Amino acid sequence: MSLIEYKGFGGVVLAADMLGDENDPAVLLVPDIGQSRANWREVAEALVLSGRRVVNLDLRDGTDLAPHIEDLRAVLAQMGSRPVVVAAGRGSWIAAHALGLDDGTHLAAGLVLVDMPVDDVVIASAAATRLVLPTLAVRGGFSPAEASADSDAFFAALPLGQSADINDCDLELASDRKEALLGQLLEFLERRQPREAMEFKAGSDPRTLRDAMGCFATGITIVTALDAEGTPVGLTANSFTSVSLDPPLLLVCIANTAGTAPTLREATHFGVNVLQIGQQPTSNRFAARGEDRFANQPWAPGHTGVPLLGSSLVSFECQHESLHEAGDHFILVGRVVRAQFEPHRDPLLYFRGKYRRLHFA
Template sequence: MTITTFNGFGGVTLQADVVGDGNDPAILLIHGIGQSRVVWRDVSDALVRAGRRVIALDLRGHGGSGAQGDGRFDFDAHVGDLRAVLAQVGTRPVVVAAMQAGWIATRALAEDAASLAAALVLVDMPTRFEGEPFGGPLSAGMASQIEAAAPKLALPTLFVRGALSPHDSSGDAEQFARALPDCEMVEVSEVDQLLAADQTDDFNALLVDFLERKQPRGPSEFRAGSDARTLRDALGCFATGITVVTAMSPDGTPIGLTANSFTSVSLDPPLLLVCIANTASSGPILQQAEHFAVNVLQIGQQPVSNRFAGKGEDRFAASDWSAGENGAPVLAGSLSAFECRRHAVHEGGDHFILVGEVKRAQFDARRDPLLYFRGKYRRLHFA
């Protein structure tokens, strides 16, 4: 076991125990208010035996973590600490949060959960927002933050609690769990709270089972002839940008679709390619169009990506665009736009490969790209 430190919100130094192989999937353990990281010792041992790397964190003002820096102990400071730690871990861990730390994790992961964590485990988390866990009475504003955050937690979640919990009823807990997009709820009979400490073996079994299903230690495998979904998931591990490919139909109607299979081919001559599904409704027009444009989207254009990926909507009526030098539609505000002449079209299984010669390109270096990774939109993260 090694002791490491993280830079928390407002200059606070946070201390953690780290145990396990650095190549194993990471688990971040967060204790409840009034506890310290030592409560996780038995759980940590079980997780390491199950092939996990464990980071057991002390919250600010607890255990080895200082209360220096800004000296704050409020809810927002704890949320800032967790987001800061996740930015420094170097991977997307499963976050396991006990008691009131579940409130912290719920709020911290609400905005961009998929880019910060692989999954979330809430242990003994109260769903009645009362008391003074952060040095003062809980405000209605904090409670509303947590309730508003729940539907935004777009990552696998396990909510495990004692059936005899004095903090809330099963009905309160079930209502909260239903608000989470992807949540499994488990109640352990004859237990009130401190589940991880009092019923460690039962808790470890639940936790390891969840991890094996949601974050398996070994890699998934595709072999020719097996489920195509597995191959698609494997390909999705390659992060890409997102483009909208546009052209003009023979009758002067603009057409376009979202595509992320895009790459540079050559600088001399300047060639690029995009891959278009044979089933795309605008595919035949793109195959025949003399000119087309590839619009690379920036972080603020997620609605544009959704619009051009959907059906039954006048995509261009809701989009700001103009005709490029050769007539192909160029979307305003894009990260970059490449106006191309058709160079070649090749068959590619259930897609066709459209190769274009770049005639004009423009870009805005001040913007950040809209990214796509493992089936979800992402953004650049600067630690």
């Protein structure tokens, strides 16, 4: 993160944090009047993790809108590329006016208004009709200046003629509003300011199908059992699915060629250990051939004797329920007899052939 300065209206210096790779598409964060860039910091970091360059701006002191509007236009003119402007509270007033003075598209690629307060319905409607930029209006309690009931007038006046882009969402019912806001924001940015040009691939050859399957993000599990000699065996598997609650059933798909397949076919019980973010080495070890997978692996027998891996996010102990042949894999269905989990850890994720982590908790 680096600190930069922009020249505002009348030579006023405006400080901003600059985060992320300069080649990534830019987002300009504008706080509410009376707040500072510290209010956007968490969002800024999540945006950087999603491949955005972020400029997190401080406004000048004062509640008079006119200098703020000129400041914002000056900052946008100094930025190397047209950002999506994301503004909160009365900051969204400033942004809507700054970008509604002319068509705004030469200054910004899009506009996100978070909790825009509306005091004067007539002015609000006039400002809204001038906006031609792709605009997302979100009400969701991010800023202390909650949107008033009259904000409906603003949203109603947004020019729906051009409005495939206009999306008025109410996040008030979302359980975690900041997380819901981030989700909306990232979806809008991906749609309006994609990091790379969209490129759809199609086909039915094995490579295309494998890559298409890899677009389904999963967690990672280690499936374990005891072999006939009572020795623990296990393999990495992301084909885990919850199947039924009553009775409690889950499944994993196991390759017929896997070294552990004969044991898993025969075992009366098996374990499914969902990995947490610190267990990437465990995932690698249980997917590699020729390794003594349990050599340095802490584990303990569960109630049914199945090996459960210490420090996993979740461990399910299952009784063999059924087995279904399915091409070069078999589907192993287990009846859960016991589950133990640790709710405070992040999961280890897998997406398009790579390990991933949650962008925000």
